[in-house]
Amino acid sequence: MSTTSIQIHDSIESANEHERDFAHWQDKLPEAELESLLASLDAFSVAVPSWALATGGTRFGRFPGPGEPRNVYEKMEDVAVVHRLTGAAPRVSLHIPWDEPEDCGAVREFASNLGLGFDAVNSNTFQDNDILSYKYGSLCHTDPVVRMQAVEHNLHVIGVGEELGSESLTIWLGDGSNFPGQMHLRRSFEWTLRSMEAIVEQLPASWRLFTEHKPFEPAFYATVVQDWGSSLLLCQALGPQAECLVDLGHHLPNTNVELIVARLIGAGKLGGFHFNDSMYGDDDLTTGSIHPYQLFLIFNELVDATCDGALAAEPAYMIDQSHNLKDPIEALLQTVDMLQCAYAQALLVDREALNHYQQGNDALMAERTLQGAFRSDVRALAAEVRRRKGGALDPLSSFRDSGYRLLKTAERPTADYHPTSL
Amino acid sequence: MSTTSIQIHDSIESANEHERDFAHWQDKLPEAELESLLASLDAFSVAVPSWALATGGTRFGRFPGPGEPRNVYEKMEDVAVVHRLTGAAPRVSLHIPWDEPEDCGAVREFASNLGLGFDAVNSNTFQDNDILSYKYGSLCHTDPVVRMQAVEHNLHVIGVGEELGSESLTIWLGDGSNFPGQMHLRRSFEWTLRSMEAIVEQLPASWRLFTEHKPFEPAFYATVVQDWGSSLLLCQALGPQAECLVDLGHHLPNTNVELIVARLIGAGKLGGFHFNDSMYGDDDLTTGSIHPYQLFLIFNELVDATCDGALAAEPAYMIDQSHNLKDPIEALLQTVDMLQCAYAQALLVDREALNHYQQGNDALMAERTLQGAFRSDVRALAAEVRRRKGGALDPLSSFRDSGYRLLKTAERPTADYHPTSL
């Protein structure tokens, strides 16, 4: 296993730059404050889904890259590279059946040897993997036999998760309708709730169940769990183990996502995140690539709620992107850094000052307090945390210098790769 | 009082056309079915807000029309015309302080003589009507003295409503923030809830309280009650008298409004509607003028829920439009007809067939069942109901023929009217 042997290749130039930029931070912040911030940042980690390691696509096509992983083992190898270089990606989130292990024990041991664990398991009832079709829905289907099949699939996924050491189940549904009239809007929701109740009944006591809302795609008229309001209604009815998951791309145009995060925190039902970014729909772009300020504002709500104790448990953090054009490992390295930076910026916010200005309705100074944190160049803080963990100052350069992708291209031949130039 | 003496002026031509078109319906539907539909339609009515009788405007300007009512008495006169011609607008919804009566008893008697009653009263804490400014919020304000002032205003409005015979209070808040950081997102919601609790405590036992959500305007970053999810959280906490009001224009782009209606029905919290239409934001256009199919689909949910008993009480129906370009009375006549037609179409839906196709996932036939009702030309049904009530087949023509506006233009001189041609 060559994976963990990937070398950190930070250049002298990049080390010097880091020293200069970190020294600037040492000038700017008192040591205790700086170290406390770095400690919080050090504690941050995010899960990587098994499907994020292969090139994604759209309904119009997929353009595979070289050296893609061909199975769950190779995918974990790739995650281990991300974790090795960032120190912040220690868990894999498996999708069943796409990455269902034949031998859970072997997979768990393999992961353990790579220093990896398992995050939430993900069920799939939006494709035809079973005997009966999910064309017209799964947990919401009009036919009780199809609903039962979908419930059974989720219970099976829980079983797999238990063998791997997971402690949560994420249910994202494609259920919905394309045309007015096709589906009874209230009954389909009621059936979904009943099906989920049957799943929660069998959920291990230590587990959490995450429901995920999405306004459209693959259903284009109405989805069953279209927004956080519907997700909340489900989780209220399902009890304390059920919580709402926020995918950053699952919102209508102009949605204030940080406000939804605040509302879910207030309702005690924020379960976690699927990180990505989007400009139009569920574009699944690199986190922070389109709306970096929004990402910061979301972390600001999380830090704020941690400070005042409103956030009982830490939310589950997971990346959920489709890497259509970028090398998946590179995109993940970039994403982890982006998350570390957004979190660092949120930690920099002077909460006492912010609170003071909010209380006095000094809108400009309150805003400026947030902007001051966001405008700060925190790349050296994230780099320093990685460095101290034994990761890379510049994970991307280390990765490119390592020759890992080239090596894997030889090891993992694929038939469908077209060159972009001769 | 000349108002109620407005004459019905249906022309012979229009009477003949009606006879022909209604006869076509008599051919199409069995008599019992037709009469049952007409009876349901006959029972439908909608409230008119006092501010709908004057020309509305935007922040860029207002173009007053001739003969605008100058006080609450003249506004009621105008509502009486709408009711006289349609038979379906028997209630006025007063806005306090814009149309606060000096003498409630006199106003109530005046209304009663016109055959009118009073619907929900509306409070206003989005403008500076009190000693302290609402610039930075009202029920959500950081300063408890401002919150108390806003609560007191609402209690005052309830008092006015009791004198008039109203039985509900609608709270629409402008509260929110324009910039990230300006307002603490969770605390401002919490304060809003506490303020509303203080109001509900004093709400008469027979009253209902309606909360209204809106994503933006006048606040352009975050509103306190931004969507139905937040509105639901409030109403769940406030108890059985509190219900959610749906303004058709208070949604983000691409929102499936009928789905929200279905969810609120399912949650037992649908309180009522503010009818209008919009293409971009809270445009407050004539109901059904932009998305007539959506209006039908909303009524379809209401009829469906009435049929299966999911709708405990009838929702409160109110028009809430800004008549910037049309004569307000004419726009209201058009609106009432549009609502009657949408309701008639929803009543036409063959629910047994729809249910059958939905159950069997025959998407096309289910959709076609709805479309068949929507494509039906129901104008003669609405006209027939009006005719039987003593209203007009064609309210607009009757109104124009009546010379009412001209008469009022003489009676109600205004200084700021510019002609559109010389």
Place this chain on the structure above:
Amino acid sequence: MSTTSIQIHDSIESANEHERDFAHWQDKLPEAELESLLASLDAFSVAVPSWALATGGTRFGRFPGPGEPRNVYEKMEDVAVVHRLTGAAPRVSLHIPWDEPEDCGAVREFASNLGLGFDAVNSNTFQDNDILSYKYGSLCHTDPVVRMQAVEHNLHVIGVGEELGSESLTIWLGDGSNFPGQMHLRRSFEWTLRSMEAIVEQLPASWRLFTEHKPFEPAFYATVVQDWGSSLLLCQALGPQAECLVDLGHHLPNTNVELIVARLIGAGKLGGFHFNDSMYGDDDLTTGSIHPYQLFLIFNELVDATCDGALAAEPAYMIDQSHNLKDPIEALLQTVDMLQCAYAQALLVDREALNHYQQGNDALMAERTLQGAFRSDVRALAAEVRRRKGGALDPLSSFRDSGYRLLKTAERPTADYHPTSL
């Protein structure tokens, strides 16, 4: 060839209903006016793309239906059924290479025997069909060799079209970028224009070239031809053979599509339409299923421009839908009827009255003139036109009664079909 032998199965009941409803129209309209309207309606036809006959899907999955056509011959058979029952779908639009004929002469003869001809041919440079990848663009690619490959492909498609008797080429590009910085925004547009110039140079003199804009998908940050403005710039530079194509689903939220149609007519650059409907993005739903009033308003612009001579040539009409849940033939039958009805409604508009009210700024009466046409139940008019052509009053019932799909399910076995119930 059993296709054209599909029988018209209009029931006596449906014939009686038609007679009743059409008689109502005969009462309503003077005979000359009615016949003139029917003649216009009779002249309307729409092209069907070869990809519309198979079940579509999303990136999350595809749920195949039974009896799907497996090649271009079977697809034409299915189109012939649509044409047989509606009398308004006489042309097929081929996609190259998905449905590239091995023997164009044979395919042309086959089509001719079915009474079908060929509409625009469609090139595909959004997938990897060639030696070099289009992952990073085609006509806009930074590498001149890839651009040349894409140009050559288009020239090849023109060649195929010439053999089939097509007279236009539609270029829809997936070209664009997912991330700020990825693509030089001006240079990529410039290269696209240069590539298109190379194509137009070789375009047969009698041909038209259609450029199609789309704001996103598969590119999620910036597309090269993102809106009608960019499409117009291309067509202005490309000369008189180039015109803009409007796909109803290729617009940002809240776009006024009929206004774009009006602007393109005014600029002399409206080439044609890809008909579908959408609620969120390029949903490719059945035309008129979500925004039927918008569809009518688009036809209203077309009829209006025909009346005042602003529309030099008739636009190219094509259906472009993804039939994910409905039987494709059924969806097409529904679509053709929907188009016929929208056109009939637009023909019903009293243009003289409309013009009069517009000129006098009588907003309400002008709107009511349009609404009067839209609210009319024109299904009997479309049915009458089909009847006179030898098509079906109710194409869908005829199709279902025919047993065609069942027959084809036996003839065209597929491996990947899952039942939705046992």
Place this chain on the structure above:
Amino acid sequence: MSTTSIQIHDSIESANEHERDFAHWQDKLPEAELESLLASLDAFSVAVPSWALATGGTRFGRFPGPGEPRNVYEKMEDVAVVHRLTGAAPRVSLHIPWDEPEDCGAVREFASNLGLGFDAVNSNTFQDNDILSYKYGSLCHTDPVVRMQAVEHNLHVIGVGEELGSESLTIWLGDGSNFPGQMHLRRSFEWTLRSMEAIVEQLPASWRLFTEHKPFEPAFYATVVQDWGSSLLLCQALGPQAECLVDLGHHLPNTNVELIVARLIGAGKLGGFHFNDSMYGDDDLTTGSIHPYQLFLIFNELVDATCDGALAAEPAYMIDQSHNLKDPIEALLQTVDMLQCAYAQALLVDREALNHYQQGNDALMAERTLQGAFRSDVRALAAEVRRRKGGALDPLSSFRDSGYRLLKTAERPTADYHPTSL
């Protein structure tokens, strides 16, 4: 005149911080590169509209602040403060008739004494300022007399501008319609063009005319110049003096504004900007307050086009915000700093590297090149430029310390100010 005597009050602490942070930049960049960047930044300036100095409002209300300027002289005094503290706001853009000078010569001299000049003049045909009403349009009106009145008004505005030393006219139209059918979509555009031709005919040879597009508000169905495509059609027809103005808030949801900037540059028709920010519509929030990355990407296009010579003349830069909640002067100080920072970041982009990565389709490295510039903390660069000009390191603190607003509150009493706390 006490205005220009406003003192720079940078604290020692803030001077020390600046020294530290600017030294960091001196470490990071070679001196020549740094000085070149500062020189470009020094050359940047932006115009302030006369209406930006008073508190703005929405259709729901306006909450005036203390010490608002009451006339054009007081407004210029306030602009002079902004210019004094930032060194980058040397021009006023007058709105006619809101701020029409009675004595242009006196106003011009007053401005000159304050070190201010005049930018574009703005006409107003969206309110009733003339004899005939603009309720149903101005340049597009169906009545030629109203169109002539609107043309005359614009010619009058040009005359005022000539007396003041302005060299451009900005035409923003409220023209449009609220309902389908109300306005003939093509004719209203044609009339607008004809009216503008009449204006351009009289435009002084050295002047530029800017057309501004906007999708909605105050018209809520269709505007006459709804997007850059329509604006482009007008400017193409009007000739070389006419150019398109981009208001950042005048776009549909999800619009890629930097792409429109690129297209207008490519078409040779980019005239200038109205800077602000928005989350939902034409929210007129502080520039960069919602989408700071977008602001950077727009400046990136401008710098890029300057580098390759695509931008013939410098665009006209103007702030166009509505200061509803913030002190207008404070909001403008914040805005100028935000613009300086965004421009500094765009100047920091390594264009050679970016070009290299774009050419090789290295999406991640190209993006990272942009992100590197955006993530840089450039506040010290903007401050240094201000310092060298004799402005403030921290304009806001200087302003607050100056007591200017308090002084003006005494000098400029208003009746309608409510306190926010007692």
